[in-house]
Amino acid sequence: MKVLVVGANGQIGKQLTHLLQDHEGYTVRAMVRKEEQAAPYQAAGIECVLANLEGSVKELADAAKNCQAVVFAAGSGGATGYDKTLLIDLDGAVKMMEAAEQASVRRFVMVSAIGAHHREYWSEEIKPYYAAKHYADRMLRQSSLTYTIIRPGGLTNNPGTGHIAAAENIRGGSIPREDVAKTILLSLDEENTFRRSFDLISGDTPISEALSSI
Known part of the structure; x- marks a missing residue:
C-alpha cells in the first residue's frame, strides 16, 4: 500500500513517514509545501511531492495519484491566526478528501482532536480550531471514503509506550x-477502525489490541 502523508513536515507526520518507510508492507510519499522541507526526505531516499492545501483540488489530486491511502496530519499550527485554521484545518482537509476521491484513493485517516465531536467539550481558548476539526470530521464521515478519524488528546514529546x-x-x-504515529500506522489495515472515529490517549493496552477491540 502506498500512503500519502499530508503534513509530513509536522511532528507526527515526520514520525509516521519514517515508520512507513521502514515498514515492509508500505511505501510512502511525503507531501510538503517547500523545497527545503523536502530536502531531508529526499536525502533519506523518501519520495516527496510539493503541494499546498491552499491550492486547487486538482493539485492535491495530482499529489495523491497512484496512492492507496491518505493520512491527513496537517495543521495550521499555533502561531497562525484563525484565518489559517479555517483555510487549512477545515477547507484544506475537505479539499484533500475531494482530491482523494478524484484520485481514486479509498482509504483516508484523519488526525483530529480529542472531543471534537462534542461541542460541550471544546476548549474556550481554541474554540475556532475545534469547530474546524468538528466540521472537517463531519464531512469525512459523509464522504465515500473508507475513513478512520483519530482524535488524540494533548500531544507530548515523551517517548512512546506502545500502550493506549x-x-x-x-x-x-x-x-x-510517537504513539499517535504508531496508532495511525496500525490503523491503516485494521478493518475494525474502518468508518470509525475514536478519542486517543495513553493507556494500558497495546496499540494493536486496543484498535481491534474499539
Missing part, C-alpha cells in the same frame, strides 16, 4: 506523538 486507551468518548488526557 482508545474509545468513542474520553474526557481529557495526553499521549506522546
Whole structure:
C-alpha cells in the first residue's frame, strides 16, 4: 500500500513517514509545501511531492495519484491566526478528501482532536480550531471514503509506550506523538477502525489490541 502523508513536515507526520518507510508492507510519499522541507526526505531516499492545501483540488489530486491511502496530519499550527485554521484545518482537509476521491484513493485517516465531536467539550481558548476539526470530521464521515478519524488528546514529546486507551468518548488526557504515529500506522489495515472515529490517549493496552477491540 502506498500512503500519502499530508503534513509530513509536522511532528507526527515526520514520525509516521519514517515508520512507513521502514515498514515492509508500505511505501510512502511525503507531501510538503517547500523545497527545503523536502530536502531531508529526499536525502533519506523518501519520495516527496510539493503541494499546498491552499491550492486547487486538482493539485492535491495530482499529489495523491497512484496512492492507496491518505493520512491527513496537517495543521495550521499555533502561531497562525484563525484565518489559517479555517483555510487549512477545515477547507484544506475537505479539499484533500475531494482530491482523494478524484484520485481514486479509498482509504483516508484523519488526525483530529480529542472531543471534537462534542461541542460541550471544546476548549474556550481554541474554540475556532475545534469547530474546524468538528466540521472537517463531519464531512469525512459523509464522504465515500473508507475513513478512520483519530482524535488524540494533548500531544507530548515523551517517548512512546506502545500502550493506549482508545474509545468513542474520553474526557481529557495526553499521549506522546510517537504513539499517535504508531496508532495511525496500525490503523491503516485494521478493518475494525474502518468508518470509525475514536478519542486517543495513553493507556494500558497495546496499540494493536486496543484498535481491534474499539
